Structure formats: structure tokens, C-alpha cells
Amino acid sequence: MAIEHEAKILGIDPDTVERRIQEKGGHKLGECFMRRYVYDITPGDESKWIRLRDNGTGIRLAVKEITSDAIDGAQLELDTWPHIPPYLEIEAATKADVIRTAELLGYTESDLTGENTIKIYARHGIDLNAIPALRF
Template identity: 40%
Template sequence: MSDIEYEAKALGIDPVDIARRIVAAGGVEAAPARVMRRYVYDTVPPVPGRWVRLRDMGSVVTLCVKEISTDAVDGTRETEVTVDDFAGTAELLRLAGLTPRGYQENRRTSYTLGPVRLEIDEWPRIPPYLEIEADDEAQVWEAAAALGLDRDGLTSVNTTKIYRLYGIDLEVITDLRFE
């Protein structure tokens, strides 16, 4: 199933402060901090702004194709399925001729605020950020306002572009882990 992602990010956050704001606004923790791991693959043929991601979120493993058409709040499309084995799916993709261009880890704490999904993401080498994801654009902006975040201070760029903001080319890093 292919869905538009409606999301915005607040960069350079203090995770403790944001968690406090979420709870104060009526949000609840949906999943505690956990390390997520992923393999990232180019599509065949490679298409700019499109890639395959195999991700282990701790409780569920997903395989998806992400397509970014713009950096707008609704500029990403994700076609995703659940799979039941991270290593087995990676091996299946290898046998099908796909070689990962990178392995990546991040730490994520998940919250909900009504229908909105809030993710505090911590990645190696860059400051933490908050991802606000909802079913439509209005919900994204309402959640941001409830957290006291200025809409003009938010971005919808992807993680690769966030790394670029800090002078790091994520696409050439083949192994990104916490030390």
C-alpha cells in the first residue's frame, strides 16, 4: 500500500524537554527508547529520491520503498509491507541482486498525541530531532502548535538532508552506528 507521509521535523531538540511538552499536551509514550536498525538499498534502476529500506523497529520489521518528490510536508510517499525476519529478508534481497549501500542505526522514542505520531529520533553524529507524523497536514501543524513549536522553525527534509545540514554526507557512510 502506498501512502503519502504528512510530516515535519523540529531539529536540534532537547529530548527531555520535548518529552515533557508532549506529556503536558496530553500525549502518551507509545514505545520506549529502542535502537532501530536498517539497510538502505538503491532501486533498480537507481532513481534520485527513491530507495528501498529494510528496517527492524524492535517489535516489527518492515520493507518499503520511499519516494521523495519535494521537501514539503506531504512530499514523501512510502510503499511499505511488514516482513517477519530482518536477516532473512536481507538475505532474500541479496539473492535477488540487491546489495545494501548502507547500514544505519538510530534510537527512537515514540509518543502519540491524539491521532498524531511523535518520534524523538537520535542518530549518530547529529543532534536529536522530533518527527511529527499525521494523517493530514492540518494535524501536523496542530500538534506542533500544541507543543509550542513555531511552524516556521520546522522542516520536512529527509534524514539525508538533515545530515547535510551538519556537513555530513550520509550517502557515503556505509556503516552508521552508535559507539
């Protein structure tokens, strides 16, 4: 499996970002309601978990250590989650490609974070692990 190079830009305005993506030659790939189920392998051990993800067109099971756009091979997701502001996730073949894509959209490398969803929720004072079911 290839290494995932991704970063997030927090607190974005989805309409503005989508417009910028299209102005830079990106194209909308679609929208989906993604269901995600996370299971502990060993209860209490946050270093390993299993994620089951259903994006409406396929189901993916991953062992881990919804609007999509694309620009020059980079995948962009405008993520909307309950109780936190929307964010942009950029995934590309290399770290340099992630940074270049962010800069193309008017962001700097310092705007990027590699934090996972649990840490993003914690920024807003929410312990995601304490929520038994997160409903959209």
C-alpha cells in the same frame, strides 16, 4: 497506502520535548532501537530506493520515492542519530494536524522541515551517502 504527512523539528532537547508532550496529554508508547538498511534500486539514482526497517517488534520493507509518543492521534518520534543533534518527527493524518501538534508543543510552522535524513546530515557538513555503515 495512505499519504504520509510528517515534519521534523531539528535541534530539540529530548527531555524538554517529552515533558511537553506529557503535559499536553500525550502518552509514551515505548522506546526502540531501530535498524535501517537502505538499498539502491539503480546505483546512482537517488530518486528510488528500498528501505528495510526493523523496530524490534516488526520488520517493514518499503519502496520509497525511537522513542514514540502520541497526542490526539499524531505520532511523535524523538529521533537520535550519530553525529547530529536529536530531532522531533511529527506524523499525522493531515498537514494541518502536523502543524497543530507542533503548535501545541510550542513550535511554529516555520520550525518545521520536511527534509529527509540525508539533507539533515548535510546541514551538519556530513555526506551520509559516503558513510558505508552508520553505527549507533
